[in-house]
Amino acid sequence: MLLETKNLRKSFPIESKLLRQVIGRVIAVDNASLSLNKGQVLGLVGESGSGKTTLGKIVVGLIEPDSGEIFLQDKNIKNFTRKERAKKIQMVFQDPFASLNPRLSIGTILAEAIRTREQVIGNRQQVEKIKELLNLVGMPTNILSDYPHQFSGGQRQRIGIARALAMQPEIIIADEPVSSLDVSIQAQILNLLLDLKQKFSISYIFITHDLSIVTFLADYILVMYQGNIIEEGKPEEILTKPKDKYTEKLFNSLPKITCQIL
């Protein structure tokens, strides 16, 4: 077992408009338990507001849960320092336009990640590393002094993936990595993620609302609704005989390409 979470729970306060007093709490994630094996792709589906992104952020460490435990390689995550955790788990964000600092060059963005992993590294070595990373994600290597705004959404997402890879993580949490990309580019990025999985045996938690993507990628699917994991199983099982009414509704609402495709 690479990663396991037990009864994770997170609620956010609702503040009154006038005095910002807490007048209630909204439960974003309720009792979420999941487990991820090495080399596995775990699909996390649900509509917006179902808590899937919050769950992803808890696992990567961007949000502290109210209660519950996370075990990484059978050790409680509390025993890891922030850096150790970052070396194991990385995240690729939904919006490639918002997740790269517009004032840093691509070289700086990637160098930052590399230096987090290896403190002592010579300049030449560092440049070598960056070029290697860019090669991995299929980007040209002469872009080190370019800035994020010079790239398209798909290219930025590749840079985001390169940044995650710089830590040589064992788990990548991909939060809707293709939902803001064009259809013709989506397939490129999904293929890249699959290639990297084979090359480095990375495990993914793939967060999405696009069921056609998840059934294609995932080995195991969790369906979330209002903070709860309401159904889990292999894609074929969930697809053919969903047990929960909501899952059925979710899958039926997907527009299908019904016409015969050659």
Added chain:
Amino acid sequence: MDEKILEIRNLSVEYYRRKRVIPAVRNVSLEINENETLGIVGESGCGKSTLALAILRLINLNEGKITSGEILFRETDNGKRPSAGEAGITENKDILKLSEEELEKIRGGKIAMVFQDPFTSLNPVIRIGEQIAEVIRIHQLSIIHPPSPLLRFAKQSGRDCGGRANYQLPIKEKVIQILKQVMIAEPERVYNSYPHQLSGGMQQRVMIGMAISTRPKIIIADEPTTALDVTTQKEILELLKFLRKELSMSIVLITHNFGIICEYTDRVIVMYAGEIIEEGEVKKIFSLPLHPYTQALIRSLPKKGEKPSRLSAIPGQVPDMLSLPPGCKFNPRCEKRMNICLSNEPKLLLVNQRKVSCFLYN
């Protein structure tokens, strides 16, 4: 019926940015028939939204303009003005040549638009009921049964005389009826709500309600479900489908989702870099796409239940409209590229019961 209701001939739209010209729509001709759903599909920046805006002359003049072409709207006067004695006469109006006053009658009246993002399209400080009432007031004074001579005068002179208290009741009834038509469960509550009190799906229903309140002939829906959840998405599309039959309108559905195109449209237009590259019946195009771009797009979609080890991707990027390649605009990404593609632009020709622009079939 297969009668044309709108015909676009050789329409070109350009945007200007820092003295550079962006040819957003280039020489597009298409027609919309009565009672059909026409899908327009393409990637971002291919000009599909610009085309939609151009139909209603909504292009911001500070940013760009329609450089050439005709947009002919066939208007049927179906006897609503018996005094004129011209019942049933049809005439073609070129939207691009109309005066602003005449255009107002068509824009929002005969041709309505539903935008992508209901959050930004609704006015946040005006109640829903009032926003829909406003549309009715502007376009269809006659259905309000003016109760007093003063109001009848207001109707004739085409002005709002300020006697709102008198209008209110009949308009409210009409608005509630519209809210019911777009299947809002509690029309009374929604009538008195502000936009932020409604969910995205409800807001989009209100937008559709506004669009149908004037009984338009055509609704242009520009990515109406992109901002919504998958479950809500289906409800909205089903609603549009239902209303199209109920009110016998035509719908132009702009989307980048091939699944939606396949399930909800009769005819589809595939756009690439500001041009139509393939056009025809949905079933024909999906069963046998001819243009290499359409073929590649359909192949790159993950299919439900299937699990190939890789998806087939289209190499390269969405074209930069500022530096389009010579020849066929798809040639840098095309796997079936020939020498002629590098220098000559293909024309949209009739092949195999559909139109396609590719040298493979010329």
